[in-house]
Amino acid sequence: MLVEQLINGVVLGSMYALIAQGYTLIFGVLDKLNFAHGEVFMLGGFVCLASIALGASLPVAILVAAIISGLLGLMIEFVGFRKFRSPDAHITAALSSFAIGLVIIDLSQKVWGAEPVALTLPGTLQTATVSIAGLNIVVLRLAILVISLLLMFVLYGVVVKTSLGRRIRAVAESPAKAALFGINVTRVNQQVFFIASAMSGLAGLALAVRTGYANTDVGFTFGLKALAIMAIGGMGDLRGALIGGLLVGVLEALAFQWGLGQLADVFVWLFMIVILLVRPAGLFGTLISKDVRA
Amino acid sequence: MMQDYVVFVGINIVLAWSVYVILLAGSLSFANGGFMAIGAYVSGVLTVKFGVPLVLAALAAGVAAGAIGVLVGFPALRTRGIYLMLVTVGVTVSVKAVIESIDYVGGIQGFGGMVGTTQWHVVALVAMVGCGLWALSKSPLQRILDAVREDELSAASLGINPVHVKLVCFGAGAFLAAVAGSFYAHYLIHVAPDQFGIVLSVFIVLYAVLGGTNNLWGPPIGAAIMTLIPEFVRGLESWRPTAFGIIILGLLLIRPDGLLAFRSITARARGIFVTKRA
Amino acid sequence: MDMAAQPILAVDGLRKSFRGLTALESVSLEVRRGEILGLMGPNGAGKSVFINVITGLYPSDGGAIRYCGRDVTALPSYVLARLGIARTYQNIRLLRRMTVLENVLVAIKDHASQPFRSLFVRNRSGGVAAAMALLEQFHLADKADRLAGTLAYGEARRLEIARALAGKPSLLFLDEPAAGMNERETEELAATIRTSHRLVEAIVIVEHDVAMMRGLSDRLVVMDSGRKIAEGNPADVLTQPNVVEAYLGTDGADD
Ligand SMILES: Nc1ncnc2c1ncn2[C@@H]1O[C@H](COP(=O)(O)OP(=O)(O)O)[C@@H](O)[C@H]1O
Ligand SMILES: [Mg+2]
Numbered sequence: 034m035l036v037e038q039l040i041n042g043v044v045l046g047s048m049y050a051l052i053a054q055g056y057t058l059i060f061g062v063l064d065k066l067n068f069a070h071g072e073v074f075m076l077g078g079f080v081c082l083a084s085i086a087l088g089a090s091l092p093v094a095i096l097v098a099a100i101i102s103g104l105l106g107l108m109i110e111f112v113g114f115r116k117f118r119s120p121d122a123h124i125t126a127a128l129s130s131f132a133i134g135l136v137i138i139d140l141s142q143k144v145w146g147a148e149p150v151a152l153t154l155p156g157t158l159q160t161a162t163v164s165i166a167g168l169n170i171v172v173l174r175l176a177i178l179v180i181s182l183l184l185m186f187v188l189y190g191v192v193v194k195t196s197l198g199r200r201i202r203a204v205a206e207s208p209a210k211a212a213l214f215g216i217n218v219t220r221v222n223q224q225v226f227f228i229a230s231a232m233s234g235l236a237g238l239a240l241a242v243r244t245g246y247a248n249t250d251v252g253f254t255f256g257l258k259a260l261a262i263m264a265i266g267g268m269g270d271l272r273g274a275l276i277g278g279l280l281v282g283v284l285e286a287l288a289f290q291w292g293l294g295q296l297a298d299v300f301v302w303l304f305m306i307v308i309l310l311v312r313p314a315g316l317f318g319t320l321i322s323k324d325v326r327a
Numbered sequence: 328m329m330q331d332y333v334v335f336v337g338i339n340i341v342l343a344w345s346v347y348v349i350l351l352a353g354s355l356s357f358a359n360g361g362f363m364a365i366g367a368y369v370s371g372v373l374t375v376k377f378g379v380p381l382v383l384a385a386l387a388a389g390v391a392a393g394a395i396g397v398l399v400g401f402p403a404l405r406t407r408g409i410y411l412m413l414v415t416v417g418v419t420v421s422v423k424a425v426i427e428s429i430d431y432v433g434g435i436q437g438f439g440g441m442v443g444t445t446q447w448h449v450v451a452l453v454a455m456v457g458c459g460l461w462a463l464s465k466s467p468l469q470r471i472l473d474a475v476r477e478d479e480l481s482a483a484s485l486g487i488n489p490v491h492v493k494l495v496c497f498g499a500g501a502f503l504a505a506v507a508g509s510f511y512a513h514y515l516i517h518v519a520p521d522q523f524g525i526v527l528s529v530f531i532v533l534y535a536v537l538g539g540t541n542n543l544w545g546p547p548i549g550a551a552i553m554t555l556i557p558e559f560v561r562g563l564e565s566w567r568p569t570a571f572g573i574i575i576l577g578l579l580l581i582r583p584d585g586l587l588a589f590r591s592i593t594a595r596a597r598g599i600f601v602t603k604r605a
Numbered sequence: 606m607d608m609a610a611q612p613i614l615a616v617d618g619l620r621k622s623f624r625g626l627t628a629l630e631s632v633s634l635e636v637r638r639g640e641i642l643g644l645m646g647p648n649g650a651g652k653s654v655f656i657n658v659i660t661g662l663y664p665s666d667g668g669a670i671r672y673c674g675r676d677v678t679a680l681p682s683y684v685l686a687r688l689g690i691a692r693t694y695q696n697i698r699l700l701r702r703m704t705v706l707e708n709v710l711v712a713i714k715d716h717a718s719q720p721f722r723s724l725f726v727r728n729r730s731g732g733v734a735a736a737m738a739l740l741e742q743f744h745l746a747d748k749a750d751r752l753a754g755t756l757a758y759g760e761a762r763r764l765e766i767a768r769a770l771a772g773k774p775s776l777l778f779l780d781e782p783a784a785g786m787n788e789r790e791t792e793e794l795a796a797t798i799r800t801s802h803r804l805v806e807a808i809v810i811v812e813h814d815v816a817m818m819r820g821l822s823d824r825l826v827v828m829d830s831g832r833k834i835a836e837g838n839p840a841d842v843l844t845q846p847n848v849v850e851a852y853l854g855t856d857g858a859d860d
Contacts, residue, residue, distance in 0.1 A: 066412060116580060123409055124355045128536060129579050131357075131529055132572040139568035253525050257416055264413050298424040302417030306402055309414075313406035467716040467723040467732075474700050474711045481698045484660060486686035486717035486772050495721060 036168060038286045044174045044243075046282020047181035051236035052259035053266065053274035054185060055229030058192075061205045061269030062225045065117070065126040069109045071256020072137040073102050073230045077237025078247035079145055082152045091154060095238060102234020106226035109133055114222070118208070134252065141249045149246040159245060177239045184232060185275055191228075192271065201225060205269070258298065261305040267318020277316060330446045332555070337449035338511045339554045343534040343546035344456055345503035350540055352489075352496035353476035354408060358415035359504040360528030361422035362392040364520070366505030367512035368432055371441045374513065381443040385509035389502040396501030397494055404490045404497070408479070411497070419528045426520045437519025444514035452510065453547075456503060460543040472496070504531075526568070533571055537578070611674055613638050613776055613807050614659070619668035621651075621658050628654040630831040631668065636776065641798075641808045643822030643839065647851055651831040652811045653695050656778045660692050661685045672776070687718050691774035693765040695781045695811075701754030705745055705764055708753050709736040712771035736771060743767040743797060759790045766801060775806040783814055795821055815843065827851065 052074050059067045080101050084094035113129040153159065162169045192198040203211040204221045212218050233256075240255065241247040262281050266273025281304070285297045293300075308315060342359060349356045366388040373384035399418060403410040432438040463469055471492060474482040479489040512518045530553075538549020553571070557564040614636040621629040628651045636642050644652050658665045661682035670678045677685060700708050710716070713732035716723055740746045743763040748756065756764060762782055769777055779798070783791045795817055802808055812818050818825065818839060825842040827835040829851040835842045842848060 066409065112576060112580075123412070124350075124353075125579055127355055127412055128532070129576055132533070132575040132579075134572075135526075135529065135568040136572035136576075139566070139572070257420060257525070260413060261417060264410065295428045296424060299421040302414075302421045305417060306399055306414060309402040309406060309410060313402075463724060467710065467713075468720055470703070470707050470711050471716060471720040471723075473703055473707070477700045477702055478698060480662070480682075481694075481700060482711070483681070483683040484662070484686055484692055484698075485712040485768065486683055486714065487711070487720065488681075488683045492720055 034168075035290065037170075038290045039283060040168075040170060040174070042283035042286025043279060044178045044282070045286060046279035047178050048236045048239055048255075048278075049259050049262050049282055050185060050275045050278025051181050051239075052233050052256060053262040053278050054188060054271055055233040056260055056263040057266070057269055057271060057274045058188075058201075058225055058229045060263065062201060063114060063118070063126075063222060064120065065114060065123060066130070066260070067109065067113070067229075068127055068130040069113060069134040069137065070130075070229070070233055071252035071259070072134040072141075073105050073109070074233040074237040074240075074256045074259075075249060075252035076105065076137060076141060077102050077234030078152070078241030078251070079141060079150075079249075080234065081238040081241055082145075082150060082247045085152065085154065091158070091242075095235065098234050098238045099231040102237075103227040103231035105137075105234070106228075106230025107223055109230070110223055110226040114226075115219070138249055138252060145247070145249065147249060149248040149250075152241050152245055152247050154242065159242065173243060177243060181236070181239065184235065185271070188228065188232070189271055197224060254298070258301050261301045264305050264315055265301075265308050267315030270315065270317040273315055273317035332558070333446040334444065334449050334510075334514050336551050336554045337446070337453045338507045338514075339531075339534060339550040340453050340547040341456055341503055341507040342531045343538065343550040344460060344543070345500045345507065346532050346535040347540055347543065347546045348460070348503060349496050349500035350535065351472045351476065352493040353479070354404075354411045354493055354497060355532065356415045356497065356500055357412065357525065357528040357532060358396070358418035359500060359531045360523050360525065361415075361419035362396065362501040362504035363508030363511065363527070363531075364422050364426060364518075364523035365392040365395065365501075366508030367441075367518050367523075368426060368438060369505070370509035371438055371512050371518070372432060374443065375438075375440040381448075381509070381513055385506050388509045389506040392505030392508075393498040393502035397498045400494050400497040401490075404493050408493070411493070415528075416525065419523070419525050423520045423523055426523075433519075435520060437517055437521075439517035441513040441516055441518075444510045448510055452506065457543070457547075464543055530571070533575055537571075537575060611638075612636055613673060614809075615671040616659065617669045617671075619655070619658060619670065620666045621654055621663060622666055627831050629658065629665075632828070632831070632833050633668075634826055634833060634836065636807050636809055637824075638806050640823040641802060641810060641821055643818040643825040644809055644811045644828065645813070645818060645825060646828035646834075649830075650828040650851075652828055653780055654831075655828070656692060656780055656809075656811070659685075660690055660778065686772060686774075687714075689773070689775035690778070691769035691772055691776070691805075692778040693762075693769055693780055693782060695784070697761050697765055699753040699756075699761055699765060699768070701752065703753055704750050705740065705753055705756065706733070706736055706749040708764060708768050709739055709771045712768050714772050717772060732771075739767045739771060742800065759786050759794075762786070762794070763797065766797065770801060770804055773804075777801065777805045777808045779808065779810040779812075781811050781813070783812055783817060791817055819843065 052070065056067065056070055059070070077098050080098040081094045084097045089097065109130065113133050114126055117126045117129060159173055161172045163172055192201055200211070200216050200221050203214065203216055204218050208218050237251070240251060262277040263274055265281070266277030281301055288294060288297050288300060342363065345359050346356060366385070369388035369391050370384035373379040373387060374381055399414050400411060403414040426432060427435050471487055474485070475487060475489045475492050482489055534550040534553050535546040536549070537553060538547065539545030557567055563570065612635040617633050619629050619632045632655060646652055654663070657663045659670060661680055665678060669676060672688060672690065677688065700711065710732060713736065737746060737749065740749055743766065745760060745764055745767065748760065753761065753764060766779065766782065783794050786794060791814060798808065798810065798821060810821065822839055824837065825839040826833055827842060827848045834851060835845050835848050
């Protein structure tokens with residue numbers, strides 16, 4: 034069913050967008066890629082799994098996953114980025130965050146094993162459907178879509194409207210100038226990491242609940258794809274991450290529809306390379322970066 | 328047994344150098360596992376299905392990987408260097424997925440029948456690459472690379488084309504990784520796409536960085552140590568990623584510049600001294 | 606066409622803005638062969654942006670740049686450097702982790718424009734003699750093996766000029782070369798610039814020091830708010846009312 038596939042694509046895309054917005058937020062503010070971000074996403078699913086296993090209800094599990102992911106983000110900022118702030122520390126920051134990612138995966142596999150672990154929620158939440166205009170839609174997918182969009186909407190509001198957002202934008206523009214205006218750059222970096230990681234963890238939770246499995250692989254498969262999506266949308270641009278995510282989600286769903294599912298992973302990266310050729314800054318981004326001023 | 332050590336250490340040394348060559352121009356590549364896979368499969372098809380001699384097939388595979396590297400590296404480098412890092416991740420992910428979908432080379436099951444690598448192939452390869460890099464370190468090119476790595480803008484206003492320099496280095500790194508992959512496959516007889524995931528690419532980078540990229544001797548030391556230690560310390564194999572990650576983090580935190588400094592000050596002063604006398 | 610009469614650089618209607626802020630508003634000027642052209646103006650006038658656009662660091666938003674009669678408007682900076690346009694930066698951009706000598710060697714033309722040839726073509730001396738001669742001229746020969754990042758301010762400024770000259774340019778842009786120097790250093794610098802002038806066809810120098818500019822430049826161009834407001838011989842231009850006003854209207858023009 035084409036329409037159903039499209040809806041699946043949008044739901045998938047909203048999860049991509051949640052992760053991609055985290056990547057893009059961190060990139061926009063620090064000008065560095067956080068390669069551990071996908072593993073925060075992965076761990077979100079397992080935190081949910083563990084919470085449920087300990088008897089927590091889903092809303093509690095969601096809260097726990099958001100908080101633990103956020104805290105993990107603070108740890109990543111402290112270990113992987115705090116010391117590597119200079120504009121030419123791209124490589125160092127990439128290495129350190131990749132190293133953190135490796136440790137997170139390896140330890141997760143020590144605890145939960147390398148195979149996917151089933152995650153079943155009590156009740157019929159994972160299977161219940163509603164029928165809208167003659168289509169049977171899994172309620173859970175709709176819920177994921179609505180909540181993801183809501184989260185991104187809130188994030189956008191925070192960045193554009195609040196004083197926290199003003200500080201974030203100031204640091205994104207120029208950390209040195211922001212510091213001159215009395216902004217605590219380290220604090221802003223921590224806030225950004227917390228927000229981005231919490232969102233990523235929630236996306237991981239959503240994926241685990243939707244598929245019924247938590248899987249230590251998803252950081253490298255699903256999570257890394259969001260990195261390409263960020264570049265497609267324009268690095269450092271929230272709108273770009275949202276639209277890029279939805280676009281890729283829908284295109285992937287169509288690829289499955291047409292029997293090209295196996296190549297879905299390739300296609301995202303090729304799309305990114307093509308975008309770099311025709312629109313170097315991505316769909317929405319600008320190429321101005323902090324270190325290009327002379 | 329001894330032959331195993333020589334071959335695997337040697338291949339990992341060349342892989343570490345393939346990352347080093349790219350780092351020399353200031354880019355980081357997580358694509359070398361993917362290029363290695365290209366090397367393994369292209370050369371494998373050439374020898375197994377077309378009867379091409381191994382050395383020739385390895386060279387052809389290297390050229391193919393180098394061409395792909397230049398092709399995908401160009402759009403990334405033309406804009407901002409950091410995009411190359413993204414593209415390299417994409418290369419590794421994509422190469423694996425593409426190979427998995429090609430039935431001609433066995434899909435997920437993998438591809439077999441490659442034979443012919445001896446330890447002498449690998450020793451010769453290490454020696455040749457080492458000599459090449461040593462010659463580079465003594466040539467004016469080393470200074471050009473240093474300049475591009477240190478400040479692209481400044482280098483460009485001196486007449487250096489940073490994109491060109493980085494692209495050639497990226498292509499050369501892809502070439503080396505693919506040649507290493509060719510000999511690797513023809514030693515193992517059978518390879519599967521699963522062996523060439525992103526983790527392998529990250530490991531290769533870590534070999535190079537762990538040994539230190541101050542000069543061309545660091546990467547082989549890192550590669551040799553990281554290949555051999557798990558063989559001799561029982562139980563470490565299963566903790567490899569964690570141990571690797573923590574060691575790298577520790578070193579980066581203690582000596583952030585040390586690992587990526589390229590040529591210590593003393594080595595640099597000596598180099599100039601030699602140049603002046605010559 | 607008479608080569609001598611043709612200006613080495615002809616800029617016509619050059620425009621550049623950054624996100625709504627207009628940094629250059631249709632600037633036209635010529636640099637003649639053999640001259641030292643002074644470029645003055647209060648801070649934020651757009652002098653550095655002018656140099657950055659000419660040398661290909663920023664793309665222009667409009668206008669034309671002709672160098673030796675050739676349209677070079679959209680060329681990247683490394684091509685312009687190879688064609689013979691060299692520069693220094695207002696905030697010094699040396700290769701700080703390379704030695705003083707290496708900084709100059711990097712800029713040697715054959716290497717910079719054909720970097721990979723040096724791997725195959727043996728030219729052992731690598732231009733060391735030429736580089737040392739340049740360092741000698743800029744009183745840096747004894748510091749050849751020091752890391753550039755450890756140089757004192759004035760030395761770093763001199764090294765940047767020496768490095769710019771290593772590529773044998775025809776046209777040299779100096780962006781505030783005397784900034785942060787004391788009077789004696791400034792005088793020494795003026796002398797080195799005069800010497801350098803023998804090695805290039807023309808120099809464009811941005812400076813705030815009125816005495817230095819009066820002594821050095823053959824002609825003077827004054828900019829304010831992205832526009833050229835005066836042009837002519839230094840003595841006349843410096844007394845023009847609008848020039849005086851432009852400088853008095855802003856503070857800190859002398860720092
Ligand atoms: N990369 C840039 N991005 C945004 N604004 C810039 C940039 N470079 C210069 N400007 C602005 O352009 C104007 C002219 O600057 P500049 O040319 O540096 O002045 P000066 O004449 O002192 O050298 C200033 O308002 C400056 O803030
Ligand atoms: Mg200026």
